[in-house]
Amino acid sequence: MKSLKVGLVQQSCTPDQRTNIEKCCRQIGQVAAKGSELVVLQELHNSHYFCQTENTTHFDLAESIPGATTQKFAELAKKLGIVLVISLFERRAAGLYHNTAVVLEKDGSIAGTYRKMHIPDDPGYYEKFYFTPGDLGFNPIETSVGKLGVLICWDQWYPEAARLMALAGAEILIYPTAIGHSPDDNPAVQRRQLAAWMAVQQGHAIANAIPIITANRVGFEADPSQATAGIYFWGSSFVVGCQGEVLAQASADTEELLSVNLNLDHSEKVRQLWPFFRDRRIDQYQEILKRFRD
Numbered sequence: 001m002k003s004l005k006v007g008l009v010q011q012s013c014t015p016d017q018r019t020n021i022e023k024c025c026r027q028i029g030q031v032a033a034k035g036s037e038l039v040v041l042q043e044l045h046n047s048h049y050f051c052q053t054e055n056t057t058h059f060d061l062a063e064s065i066p067g068a069t070t071q072k073f074a075e076l077a078k079k080l081g082i083v084l085v086i087s088l089f090e091r092r093a094a095g096l097y098h099n100t101a102v103v104l105e106k107d108g109s110i111a112g113t114y115r116k117m118h119i120p121d122d123p124g125y126y127e128k129f130y131f132t133p134g135d136l137g138f139n140p141i142e143t144s145v146g147k148l149g150v151l152i153c154w155d156q157w158y159p160e161a162a163r164l165m166a167l168a169g170a171e172i173l174i175y176p177t178a179i180g181h182s183p184d185d186n187p188a189v190q191r192r193q194l195a196a197w198m199a200v201q202q203g204h205a206i207a208n209a210i211p212i213i214t215a216n217r218v219g220f221e222a223d224p225s226q227a228t229a230g231i232y233f234w235g236s237s238f239v240v241g242c243q244g245e246v247l248a249q250a251s252a253d254t255e256e257l258l259s260v261n262l263n264l265d266h267s268e269k270v271r272q273l274w275p276f277f278r279d280r281r282i283d284q285y286q287e288i289l290k291r292f293r294d
Contacts, residue, residue: 002264004145006172007036009045010237011255012219017046017061021069025076027257032080034259038145040085042217042237043153043178044099047089049217049233053225054129062091066110070102078108083143085150087176089130090115099131101150101176103141112141116152117161124182124228127154138164146171146264149210153177156197156214160288162204167277171264173204177216180233194234194252202244209242209270211262218255242267 009027013020024046028039044050046069050058063069069088077084083106090100099116115134119127138161140147149170155161156175165173179197181190205212218235238249239260250256271277287293 004262005035006038007031007259008040008215008237010218010235010250013048015048020046031257031259032082036259038083040174040213040215042215043087043176048221049178051127052124052223054126062089062097065090074104074108077104081106083145111143114150118154120154140168140170149173151175156201166208166210173212175214177214180231183229202240205240206244209267211242212240214238242270
């Protein structure tokens with residue numbers, strides 16, 4: 001059995017970047033101490049979720065890749081001997097920014113990057129103001145622990161993204177995430193939103209016979225503009241197997257570390273039983289390229 005122990009970090013964030021980064025480093029060390037060879041952090045873990053408002057001063061949070069943060073985490077990955085997935089606000093050039101995941105190898109090198117492709121623009125999630133859509137495609141990143149299909153948050157609602165990563169040979173799908181609900185939503189709506197978020201990703205796992213790791217942030221972050229009631233990030237970070245089975249899930253309201261063993265050989269066994277790839281009608285899917293079928 002090709003086994004891989006994976007870990008993820010679910011934590012709250014403060015407005016202070018240094019505090020957040022140091023906490024990330026401590027948490028990474030703890031989950032690595034449990035034997036995790038692959039560790040995943042949540043989306044934009046260095047800061048508060050600044051996209052609740054449109055404010056040009058927040059562009060000062062962006063940084064180059066490689067840069068100071070990648071160097072710090074690369075040194076930690078090398079020290080601990082782990083593959084590490086981090087999430088940064090990338091400054092590519094003046095006026096050009098991305099929401100970018102960076103995969104760091106066990107030797108501290110950058111194995112690859114992924115720029116978020118699907119960019120939301122909803123109340124409290126004004127990401128189109130900050131991020132240019134990604135241009136690196138849906139390509140798995142080759143690492144010493146396998147081919148990682150790294151996607152980011154809003155990407156997790158799109159079956160096309162998961163499928164393309166799987167078709168390109170990804171062995172695991174990974175979603176650094178920052179999602180929650182408004183305090184103004186009634187409890188029934190909140191439960192439906194969380195259930196839908198889980199269900200759509202379990203569907204990706206099932207349809208592609210591939211395990212999924214999702215690391216979400218947790219805790220309340222106020223809207224600085226007070227235009228909305230802020231966001232309760234619902235945590236609930238999880239790992240599911242390639243038939244959608246939940247292997248581990250964190251709580252909805254506390255910081256938590258998960259460490260899970262994955263059987264990477266199981267995908268092939270499941271694909272033999274459920275040959276979805278074999279039976280795809282690729283000769284009949286041209287209409288998928290249209291925005292809408294009028």
